[in-house]
Structure formats: C-alpha cells, structure tokens
Amino acid sequence: MDYKESCPSVSIPSSDEHREKKKRFTVYKVLVSVGRSEWFVFRRYAEFDKLYNTLKKQFPAMALKIPAKRIFGDNFDPDFIKQRRAGLNEFIQNLVRYPELYNHPDVRTFLRMDSPKHQSDPSEDEDERSSQKLHSTSQNINLGPSGNPHAKPSDFDFLKVIGKGSFGKVLLAKRKLDGKFYAVKVLQKKIVLNRKEQKHIMAERNVLLKNVKHPFLVGLHYSFQTTEKLYFVLDFVNGGELFFHLQRERSFPEHRARFYAAEIASALGYLHSIKIVYRDLKPENILLDSVGHVVLTDFGLCKEGIAISDTTTTFCGTPEYLAPEVIRKQPYDNTVDWWCLGAVLYEMLYGLPPFYCRDVAEMYDNILHKPLNLRPGVSLTAWSILEELLEKDRQNRLGAKEDFLD
Numbered sequence: 001m002d003y004k005e006s007c008p009s010v011s012i013p014s015s016d017e018h019r020e021k022k023k024r025f026t027v028y029k030v031l032v033s034v035g036r037s038e039w040f041v042f043r044r045y046a047e048f049d050k051l052y053n054t055l056k057k058q059f060p061a062m063a064l065k066i067p068a069k070r071i072f073g074d075n076f077d078p079d080f081i082k083q084r085r086a087g088l089n090e091f092i093q094n095l096v097r098y099p100e101l102y103n104h105p106d107v108r109t110f111l112r113m114d115s116p117k118h119q120s121d122p123s124e125d126e127d128e129r130s131s132q133k134l135h136s137t138s139q140n141i142n143l144g145p146s147g148n149p150h151a152k153p154s155d156f157d158f159l160k161v162i163g164k165g166s167f168g169k170v171l172l173a174k175r176k177l178d179g180k181f182y183a184v185k186v187l188q189k190k191i192v193l194n195r196k197e198q199k200h201i202m203a204e205r206n207v208l209l210k211n212v213k214h215p216f217l218v219g220l221h222y223s224f225q226t227t228e229k230l231y232f233v234l235d236f237v238n239g240g241e242l243f244f245h246l247q248r249e250r251s252f253p254e255h256r257a258r259f260y261a262a263e264i265a266s267a268l269g270y271l272h273s274i275k276i277v278y279r280d281l282k283p284e285n286i287l288l289d290s291v292g293h294v295v296l297t298d299f300g301l302c303k304e305g306i307a308i309s310d311t312t313t314t315f316c317g318t319p320e321y322l323a324p325e326v327i328r329k330q331p332y333d334n335t336v337d338w339w340c341l342g343a344v345l346y347e348m349l350y351g352l353p354p355f356y357c358r359d360v361a362e363m364y365d366n367i368l369h370k371p372l373n374l375r376p377g378v379s380l381t382a383w384s385i386l387e388e389l390l391e392k393d394r395q396n397r398l399g400a401k402e403d404f405l406d
C-alpha cells in the first residue's frame with residue numbers, strides 16, 4: 001500500500017453552508033494507492049487530528065505525529081497549507097507501514113479501505129498484458145544462480161499483499177504446480193534502475209550471485225523476471241514481524257530478548273562471513289517463523305545505498321537503527337550491524353530504541369553525542385553488552401576485532 005504525494009488541497013464549502021453562510025475549511029486530498037487501485041480521500045485537518053489522538057493512545061510506542069494545531073493566523077495561507085499537507089501525508093505513510101495500524105478499524109474507515117470499488121486484485125499482472133510490446137528501457141538483469149528462465153508470474157495465484165517496502169511489494173502466492181505457498185517479492189525494474197544509484201542493482205546482483213543459505217535468513221527458492229519486473233520466490237514466513245509482538249508486550253523478558261539477539265547475531269555473523277553487510281537492520285525486517293525462530297528478510301535485495309536523505313524524511317515511520325557513522329555518512333563496515341544488534345536488543349529490553357526522541361534531528365544528535373542511558377531493570381551482563389554494541393566509535397565496538405567471535 002502506498003500513498004503518493006497528496007494533491008493540492010482544495011477548499012470546498014462546508015456542507016452546512018445554508019446555516020453558516022461563509023464558513024469554509026481546507027480539505028486535504030490524499031491519493032491512496034493499494035495494489036493497482038487508486039482513489040482519493042478527502043479529509044479535514046480535524047479528522048486527521050481525531051484519528052491521530054485515537055492512535056496515539058493505543059500505540060504510544062509508534063512515534064506517530066501530525067502537524068501541530070494552528071491557533072492564530074490564517075488557515076488558508078498557501079505556505080501553511082503546503083507544510084501541513086506534507087506533514088499529513090507523512091502521517092498517512094506511517095499508518096500504512098504497520099498492519100496493526102492499517103488494520104485498525106478507524107484507519108480503514110478513514111482511508112475508505114474497505115469500499116468495494118477499491119478492492120485490488122493482486123494477481124492481475126500488467127506484465128502479461130504488456131510483455132508483447134518490448135520497452136526499450138527494459139533491461140535483462142543477471143539474477144545469478146537463483147535465476148529461473150522458465151518461471152513466470154502465471155505460475156502463481158497471487159492471493160494478497162503481505163508487505164510493502166521501499167522498492168516493491170511482497171505478495172502471498174500459491175504455486176499452481178504444487179499448491180505450495182510462497183512470499184513473492186516483486187520489484188519494478190524501472191524503479192530499481194531509476195534510483196540514481198545504479199550501484200543498487202550491482203549490489204543486489206552481488207548478493208544474488210552468492211549462495212546465501214542460513215536458518216535465520218529468509219530462503220530464496222528462485223527468481224525470475226519479466227520485461228518490467230523482478231520476482232523473488234521466498235519462503236513464506238508466517239509468524240509476523242518481531243516488533244508486532246514487541247509492541248503488544250511493550251518489552252520482552254531478558255531470556256526472550258537474549259534468544260532473539262543470539263539468532264540475529266548468528267545470521268549477521270554468517271552474512272559477514274560471505275562479505276555481506278546488512279546495514280539497515282530494522283524492526284520490519286525481522287520476522288518470526290511459525291515456531292518462533294528469527295528470520296531476517298530483505299538482505300541485499302536493493303537496499304544498498306538507500307540514501308540517508310530518503311531516510312530522514314520518513315524517519316518517524318521507519319525506526320531504522322542508524323549508527324553514528326551512517327548518520328555522518330562516513331564509511332561503514334561489518335561493525336554497523338553490531339550497532340544495530342545493540343539497538344534491537346535495547347528496544348526489546350526497554351520498549352523503545354536507544355537515543356529515542358520524537359524529534360528526529362534531536363535523536364540524530366543523541367545518537368552522535370549523548371552517552372547511552374541505561375535504566376535499571378536488566379542484568380549487568382545485558383547492560384555491558386549493550387554498552388559495548390552501542391559504542392559510538394566503531395573501532396572500539398564489540399565485533400570490531402573478530403566480528404561474530406567477539
């Protein structure tokens with residue numbers, strides 16, 4: 001699901017115009033796009049505010065925010081409206097990141113998500129219609145050993161969208177041949193290739209060329225492509241995002257946090273051993289399988305090089321664990337992942353990321369300069385490993401010497 005840039009707001013007369021003659025208010029028009037359906041919702045600021053207040057109470061850890069109320073001044077000032085529109089749009093983007101938010105009945109109503117004419121059919125695939133006309137821009141991508149030249153979208157029944165990330169979407173799919181379920185990640189080539197960093201695709205290819213196999217990394221069965229899209233056939237991991245569980249329970253007891261941290265560390269150590277730096281470990285990429293083991297998704301498939309400028313603007317909805325060197329845009333290496341492990345562990349134990357602050361700029365400043373604030377409630381061992389992982393100087397960080405062995 002994704003929300004495109006909201007269109008210019010329109011001012012329309014209030015419906016009880018006949019009673020209060022000149023009363024006017026600004027209605028924000030937001031283009032909602034889900035799968036292949038797109039529609040507009042028109043909402044007033046007050047409606048956003050109401051939804052925001054409901055959600056804030058129910059999901060205090062989600063760091064949702066909307067632009068502040070304006071008490072004085074002209075509410076029709078174009079600059080003001082523009083700013084507010086950007087803020088409201090961002091709020092909406094954050095809502096659709098998390099199933100627990102977009103499945104909330106108030107959110108669904110607000111976005112008119114259940115209106116029948118918006119039901120998208122995820123199986124519908126443009127490729128099959130447009131594959132005849134070869135686009136000059138389309139490019140064949142080397143999918144490495146996982147590439148299966150015989151596979152095609154019509155091998156699957158696409159059942160529903162289960163995730164949406166920065167580059168594409170992930171669909172639950174049933175393979176017609178054997179009735180098995182898979183998570184199929186679909187990326188638009190043109191989006192991948194348009195991103196200014198052509199090196200993404202290179203990075204992706206490098207990962208694809210390696211045979212990545214580990215119990216705590218999502219398994220890639222095979223991949224294929226059409227003129228417009230790349231398809232990755234992955235294990236369907238059905239235990240939900242780790243942080244969905246964390247949000248429900250606020251924090252985990254230490255033994256549980258230790259278990260997840262150990263599995264994540266093991267996966268990271270393995271990736272490092274085959275020269276892959278995960279770099280942006282974040283809550284939404286840590287899934288649990290049906291028996292409760294960690295499964296990391298999204299390693300190396302086109303995330304390499306997502307510029308920090310992209311991150312800063314969408315930060316509140318993307319609690320990414322940014323290491324100081326990443327914020328400073330300095331070179332990074334394996335040790336960046338050990339910072340992220342520290343951040344995940346911290347959040348599992350305390351319920352909020354380290355250095356957390358609603359204000360993003362301040363949070364960045366805290367990550368760079370503020371000493372780690374460790375509150376009581378965890379063991380000395382946990383305390384010391386957090387300090388060592390969340391060490392600002394990557395050369396002194398736990399893992400700097402012998403990586404996983406440390």
Ligand code: ADP
Nearest residue numbers: 163165166167170183234235236237284297298
């Ligand atoms: P992006 O690179 O766009 O962030 P991801 O691979 O992280 O894409 O997938 C987006 C979301 O889809 C994930 O956060 C997760 O919730 C869901 N998802 C991804 N892969 C799987 C999978 N194999 N099984 C179940 N859900 C998945």
Ligand code: MG
Nearest residue numbers: 165284285298
């Ligand atoms: Mg992701």
